[in-house]
Amino acid sequence: MNIAILGFGTVGSGVYKIIQNAKRQAQNLHVRHILIRKNKKPDLPEMTDSIDEILNDKDVDVVVEVIGGIEPAHQYIVDALKHKKHVITANKAVIAEYMDEFTRIAAENDAKFYFESSVGGGIPWIQGLERALRVDDVTKIQGIFNGTSNFILDQMHRTGKPFNEVLMEAQQLGYAEADPSADIDGIDVANKLCISVDIAYDLFIKPTAELPIFGIRNITEDDMTHFDKLGMTIKLMGKSHQRGNEFDYMVEPTLYYGDTLEAHTRDNYNLISLIGETIGTLKFMGQGAGQLPTANAVIQDILDIYQGKEHLKREFKSSFKFQPNLTKNDYIVRSEIDCSPLFKGFETELRGDYLLIHNIPVGEMHRLMRKVLQRDESAFMASLPTKKGGAAK
Amino acid sequence: MNIAILGFGTVGSGVYKIIQNAKRQAQNLHVRHILIRKNKKPDLPEMTDSIDEILNDKDVDVVVEVIGGIEPAHQYIVDALKHKKHVITANKAVIAEYMDEFTRIAAENDAKFYFESSVGGGIPWIQGLERALRVDDVTKIQGIFNGTSNFILDQMHRTGKPFNEVLMEAQQLGYAEADPSADIDGIDVANKLCISVDIAYDLFIKPTAELPIFGIRNITEDDMTHFDKLGMTIKLMGKSHQRGNEFDYMVEPTLYYGDTLEAHTRDNYNLISLIGETIGTLKFMGQGAGQLPTANAVIQDILDIYQGKEHLKREFKSSFKFQPNLTKNDYIVRSEIDCSPLFKGFETELRGDYLLIHNIPVGEMHRLMRKVLQRDESAFMASLPTKKGGAAK
Structure with a gap:
């Protein structure tokens, strides 16, 4: 499964770390892109500052939004779902604000919208x-x-x-x-x-x-x-x-x-x-x-x-x-x-x-x-x- | 989904009660048989004292074993799996003793063997x-x-x-x-x-x-x-x-x-x-x-x-x-x-x-x-x- 991570802060780099470590079922996951800010220097080959590159990459299955805040997180989530990519986010603020919209657009595009990490962190x-x-x-x-x-x-x-x-x-x-x-x-x-x-x-x-x-x-x-x-x-x-x-x-x-x-x-x-x-x-x-x-x-x-x-x-x-x-x-x-x-x-x-x-x-x-x-x-x-x-x- | 409950003690009657109550996704479940002891008088139409009736009923999807103890629970579980029925049990003693056998026979018969209730009761x-x-x-x-x-x-x-x-x-x-x-x-x-x-x-x-x-x-x-x-x-x-x-x-x-x-x-x-x-x-x-x-x-x-x-x-x-x-x-x-x-x-x-x-x-x-x-x-x-x-x- 091919993943794009939007944002490379604490959580984003943690997701990358667990996938790189490739233990157990995380072995089936592959990080294909990491979205970083426009003016930031990429220090990993997966890094890009182009959201369109990610959205238009047909091989991306799942977009992980861990930028935080309302915009552009909200827009990225909507766009990713409309591109029929599953979206996972840890961003409680944007979910609390737009859960109805995300749920509707996900259903319309046969995509999943999951957010376990947004409440209670690691607690299931x-x-x-x-x-x-x-x-x-x-x-x-x-x-x-x-x-x-x-x-x-x-x-x-x-x-x-x-x-x-x-x-x-x-x-x-x-x-x-x-x-x-x-x-x-x-x-x-x-x-x-x-x-x-x-x-x-x-x-x-x-x-x-x-x-x-x-x-x-x-x-x-x-x-x-x-x-x-x-x-x-x-x-x-x-x-x-x-x-x-x-x-x-x-x-x-x-x-x-x-x-x-x-x-x-x-x-x-x-x-x-x-x-x-x-x-x-x-x-x-x-x-x-x-x-x-x-x-x-x-x-x-x-x-x-x-x-x-x-x-x-x-x-x-x-x-x-x-x-x-x-x-x-x-x-x-x-x-x-x-x-x-x-x-x-x-x-x-x-x-x-x-x-x-x-x-x-x-x-x-x-x-x-x-x-x-x-x-x-x-x-x-x-x-x-x-x-x-x-x-x- | 058609269920057979083996044993009608505390847990068995609880399973029956939740299914009869038919709320939420339990609406999709139906109790087809309840196995009771040979000398016991059936007081529900689903009750039978014949394990064979249950094993040979092609419409039974899941057998719930809540008799407790080792035998005949062990034999019933093995037989149900061999009849390609999924088995669920709350019986920790029999699982601890035979988990390897149950797991193997379930795999051979493309049946599931699940036992959430055996440890921690209602705790997932x-x-x-x-x-x-x-x-x-x-x-x-x-x-x-x-x-x-x-x-x-x-x-x-x-x-x-x-x-x-x-x-x-x-x-x-x-x-x-x-x-x-x-x-x-x-x-x-x-x-x-x-x-x-x-x-x-x-x-x-x-x-x-x-x-x-x-x-x-x-x-x-x-x-x-x-x-x-x-x-x-x-x-x-x-x-x-x-x-x-x-x-x-x-x-x-x-x-x-x-x-x-x-x-x-x-x-x-x-x-x-x-x-x-x-x-x-x-x-x-x-x-x-x-x-x-x-x-x-x-x-x-x-x-x-x-x-x-x-x-x-x-x-x-x-x-x-x-x-x-x-x-x-x-x-x-x-x-x-x-x-x-x-x-x-x-x-x-x-x-x-x-x-x-x-x-x-x-x-x-x-x-x-x-x-x-x-x-x-x-x-x-x-x-x-x-x-x-x-x-x-």
Whole structure:
């Protein structure tokens, strides 16, 4: 099978490395082209700066898009599919934005469009989710979807260092971008959650303003100490529930007791879970990023095409409705202003510097929290576990 | 697709239930026969006591063997394959014993022989392992493979109750058999580990006397208290390592620090992990037993056949050699006799009622422990974590 790799950054060079190493079934794969930027000097014979050379090469079977970002990635994917080439991408931003278009064009051109590596890196999450969906309705998804934010929270938890210091360390280690907002403001989680939700409920949603989203930018070392005293560990989670004909989805810092797997998912690892009707709870833990794990997931998609293992068909025609207030949670809020009047109508409790709000619908909580942020931009919130126990729940 | 179910116990009736429910892709499946025992009264129209009726029915595509035990399950599987029917089984004992024969006869008859549900119940472990093996050498496998023993250890840990009391509770709840030895002596773990090792290294090994195996029958509430004081949680593990041309495998109680996922795998859940060269660490957690999760895994195998998704080919021709002393561990031993002379030549440390043995080869440890047991049949041992930390390792 002949592969063209678009982009030769971390993941692209990882894919190249695994294919060059030619072990096991990767022996059946061959890298024919590598697309590099116009002004870059090619240092491998496969390198080219011409996308047209790749698109017009009839011997290219699979195009691997690992440029990242929206354009030109979006255009390249569309063009490759229209040239009847299978496309595999690790680019969650472009999939979350255009999954419906890619799916339609792929079907029209009898090409595959696979993206295992876009969510959970090396974790076979998309595959596990699609497999569960062959038999079950999936009623819950929740995950530590972002390795960078998990690394930051884990380091803060273990060292007691402030957010900014740990963020800088993460940047120095290459775990976080120079502009870290996608990771720490929950945007990356939102993209991965939307992709998962698209698959789980067979509908197409974008990470729009509707999505309740709250990141970890405002967390302080004092918050960490406080949560620690409560016996809880904080994680940035993407979550979704489905009930009847409705679903919700949210990105928010979430507290876990020490007897959960989430609380012990360390460093930049991911842990993603589903609940299915007959399968019950399934959890997948592994490296959510990193060169070789992510490249491995790309290779797995290529091998699925090579072996004719078709992924789940999506039509995005289900009638599930987004209901931001489908589930209720308890929350803890830290703010310099007295925000209890905002939450009147809900049961609240003042605990030192923190306000507990009980049993509030998720959408309502996020709406009110945006009002808190307008008056105190350093405010922080996290959802609380409903009760002690239930590692596997 | 037409199915015959051999045996109508917990798993068999679960498979029937999911197919009758006819949701999603299970809609494509149809139960044509259910084999029941000779003297049992049929209470469903599909029921028959004639295996020949099933074998000679040309319209049966898949035979699901969920009788359990060695015979007649072994004979039925062989006969079904020879009648060119695909066979799916949840029966780990019969697979561990005859995987080579089943694989050979299936290939000769162009039939599939799949067994996802035999290891890890509803967890897509076999599938995850086979997928990893498309790209990677798998260098380590370890798992909480047995839900019953995990339930017992977890209950002892949480309630402080003695082993026998918790075992009786497990029996009353239907988690443990009247004869619990397969679960508590590690035999069930050994079967599941052997199946995993067979796949991982493409060789055929049986759970013979060579396999270092130690169960949890001898653990006391005082042991639990001691491990708790050390900040550790005990789990019955199946483990295997591969290095160069050698591998080891072992079943033994293993202590984990509180920052590991293993320590927080509760109730009768399973947690199974692999380490691959490029994928790194992958962990799968879910219900290792139970009617619907196990039946779900059976249905997944049927759907793989229905969709033409072939599993990994095995030839059992690899040249890996079993080396019981491939890895070294630290161990803790409790015995009423002074067993330190037995372990001379190794670094030992007496800690109250417990003897620590450092850096001893696994095979050697198990060999010497058998000698301890000859003189003190109530002795207990567990392997120790090498160092604090490493939740994801």
